[in-house]
Amino acid sequence: MNSKKRTAITAQAKKAPAETRERVLDVAERLFAERGLDAVSIRDIIAAAEANLGAINYHFGTKDGLIEAVFERRLVPSTQERLRALEAVERAAGDRPPKLEAVLEAIFRPVVEEAMDPKRGGITFGKLMARCFVDPNPVMERVMRSHFTPVVKRFDAALSRVMPNLSPEDVFWRMHLLMGGLHQSLLLLDRKPPPGLPRFQVDAETYIRRFVAFAAAAFRAPLPKD
């Protein structure tokens, strides 16, 4: 009888602490993206989040635990979204190989949309991801391996089917390059443009269309004879 009342009250009661945890995650994500994992101390984070030093220990255990939580929060949804989009593309294609552009859009759209959605932190996490690819931080490496590698494998397989004339190594190489390029280009979104150039600013749909066209052309580039 009181189970209903209890859960209701509990939910309200847990709101404040949950807010602290979320606030710390938001601030940590932003600071990590701005300055890098090693350059940001947990003292910087708790100061900006107006929380207490012990909160990190309490909610995340260690700094590495916090880092992992920051990544998981964003990576899990976007990974699922990518895989779901790829499945939809393949289902729609039936037993024929899907269109190259459709596969590329499935993998690129989620992160672009996230990067352009202020409600999901905007470009902040995109900056962090850009770092992921080049930073050898062991925690980040582990997160990448557990969350990102499965997606890469799945999409590599799909792309190899679409582009049967490319070797698996070449598909892997091109995807890797484009993924790095994507994050690199996303960084332009909040970077001051060089003098003489207007600020780079387009909406998500335009960006996705441009990037997919760019990537598809690159993917179809014939391998020069070695």
Next chain:
Amino acid sequence: MNSKKRTAITAQAKKAPAETRERVLDVAERLFAERGLDAVSIRDIIAAAEANLGAINYHFGTKDGLIEAVFERRLVPSTQERLRALEAVERAAGDRPPKLEAVLEAIFRPVVEEAMDPKRGGITFGKLMARCFVDPNPVMERVMRSHFTPVVKRFDAALSRVMPNLSPEDVFWRMHLLMGGLHQSLLLLDRKPPPGLPRFQVDAETYIRRFVAFAAAAFRAPLPKD
């Protein structure tokens, strides 16, 4: 009479100190590339270089001075090489716009060759450069602005002439993307490949040919109507 002896002795005598400075630079470059600027302490560096803590203060002043020296050593030559190659391409073309592939090769070849030349540190500095593009370290930013931005401007102008149908913003965007992709792809050179795939290994000329073909196709991708 003793001038010969003097120079001989001088060369031998100065060898040790010059070697210390260079040894520190080599080790710092490697450690910075492996772990990141902030994660490496100058104590890590002098320990690996078998030097004394004071050597950093003596030769470079501060850690930032060391970082700057690490970048300058490689960036100055490669920048010069790029500009020289571009000039050669433009001179060869006379008053006609040069070929897109030639311009792209001029900017990409120097870093690929460096990344594949063990005598110039191999991929080590390439890893460091990959970080440059995403890392907001203020020292790195300053180095980039003073050494890299001029090259970008120069090549952007050249590419705009070659691809007059693309807007300057689009040229900038595509170059930025490809530059990030280049460094991203170079990282594969010393990364363990995912299970099932052979180690990515080609010689410099093949790599350059592939990358230029890839980049040219991407550059020629028509802008989709927005």
Next chain:
DNA sequence: GTATGATTCATACGACCGTATGAATTCAAA
């Protein structure tokens, strides 16, 4: 109201950081 569990807080610890300093050492030149 009071007991209880969840959360926040102030504070402390040892380790490591970047930098500075001055003495010791090295070594070409006289």
Next chain:
DNA sequence: TTTGAATTCATACGGTCGTATGAATCATAC
């Protein structure tokens, strides 16, 4: 062999790091 500059070395300083701990506070359940 002495001189003087260049380089190396041992050592110290104040500051910040990540982590841990135990008391204080809070909101709920009885």
